[in-house]
Amino acid sequence: MRHYLHVFIQIWKRSAAHILEYRLNIFIQGAFILVYLVGMLMMLEIIFSNTQSLGGWSKSEVILLYGICGIMWGLIELVYFSSLMHFMMRGVSTGELDTILTKPLDAQFLTLFSYPAMMEFIYPFSSALFTGWVLLTQHYSFSLESVFTFFASIILTQILLLFLFSAYSSLAFFVTKSQQVLRTLETLGDHSQYPTIIYPQLLKLSLLSFLGVGLVGYIPTAFLLQKLPTLGLVPLFLGTCATVFTSRFIWKFSLRRYSSASS
């Protein structure tokens, strides 16, 4: 574990050094992320100018969901989404995976964390600032139990999503343009900024299961606001274990298909 953490930190240091080579990119990326975040906030204003609640969630609760979702998605984009996209687009088809598969570390770990998108740090950072401001100004009151379930659900959902997206990335061993799957999930991620219960039953179940994006912000926020019982952590825990196990199995099976593009 210590070895993996040490390597993770070393990769991050180098990724940070890498983006600092391109200073202008940081400002441009940051500006566009802020435009996106403000745009989504304006959408919320428009929605709540026409209704008092959204699926039983008040405006302040939806704004909190928005902030927490921004932090969670921001972390996903920052930590591993870019790595998975890189791996799916180039690693398998060009044989770049060779250098990862010969390293004395779990290959799935390296494909997940080799290319963090350091430019995306503005996304979770600005979302965290916004969420902090919302928590300070909206006078929420949370019990110890709800805070505990909130943090527990964040850890479980992040692990679940990590391995769910990794399982999807295994498609790269079978399909050349498999990165479209992750791109679609990323686009669907916008739906996670609204309470998942507002969607039709089939879409709701999909977002909370094999699509996964409904888990990003809705589940942790629902635990924090005590809209879900504490016992809800049990199926979440079991779902996470099942996803991790399935993802590892799919990864090991898919590696056998790797043909390592010719030099």
Place this chain on the structure above:
Amino acid sequence: MIEPVINISHLTKTFKVYKKQPGLLGSVTSLWKREYVEVKAVDDVSFTINPGEIIGFIGQNGAGKTTTLKMLSGLLYPTSGNVSVLGFDPWDRKPAFQKQFALVMGQKNQLWWDLPAMESFLLNQAIYEVPETEFRKTLNKLMDLLEVRDIANIQVRKLSLGQRMKCELIAALLHSPKVLFLDEPTIGLDVVMQKVLRDFIKSYNQDFGATIILTSHYMGDVKELCKRAIIIDHGHKIFDGDLQDIIDKYARNKILSIIFSEKVTQKKLTEYGEVKDFEFPKATLLVPRSIATKTAAKMLSELPIADVNIEEPAIEVIIRDVFESKAA
């Protein structure tokens, strides 16, 4: 008895390749009907390699050299057969195994493109868990051998191909691997850089006792580094032995290089052998190996010769003849 470092037995790798018909019609048809072809990249190959050997792995493009190396390093799963490297099954990808070998491919790189090579070295130190003292000692030694101190802190994308190749080798050797798989390490390099890398590989083998398998299309690499060669053709191993034995087994002719003191006609020379080149006063003849010495003696007694030299044909020529005869 020495335990072999590498032991492969009846190794086979088959790829299923989709064969597309050309044109738009072919593309549309392929939506529901596809023709697949099975390509045997490696077919029933067996050999063993002892510690400290440098083996030249020779073959034409598509012969199966790189596929074999990739199975030895655990990148590819074999279709059938057994492989053991340092006592491990490569495709188990156990960290204990991966810390003992290195794979360097001349056409792929592992260095971070936009950062100095030193950053990649430090990352590899972390990945391979090389202790700091050992890392600094090995790094300094390698940097001195390859003379890259001046460029280690320059972005990799700004380095020349030769400089990048040197840094790739260093990155691959920082953990002092016992086994090296070098896949065309000198490809695209100029003759000076090729010599530098060959000298380095030789001294690395001598200093560290590493076992090395080298594939290369440059026979200079093989001749200078390898005592033993394995020739692979269309996935089959057709030769495994000393480099000198290739000449004894496959060379049909010897080369007579002659300098004449007086004029002779080309027609006269054809009585002694096949005339490859003739421009007075020099001539080059190909003569069957079994009678080369006798022919030379006969020519010396019958013709006005100032100097004669009997040579073996270049290994490249012999191997080319081997492949061409197999193709025919």
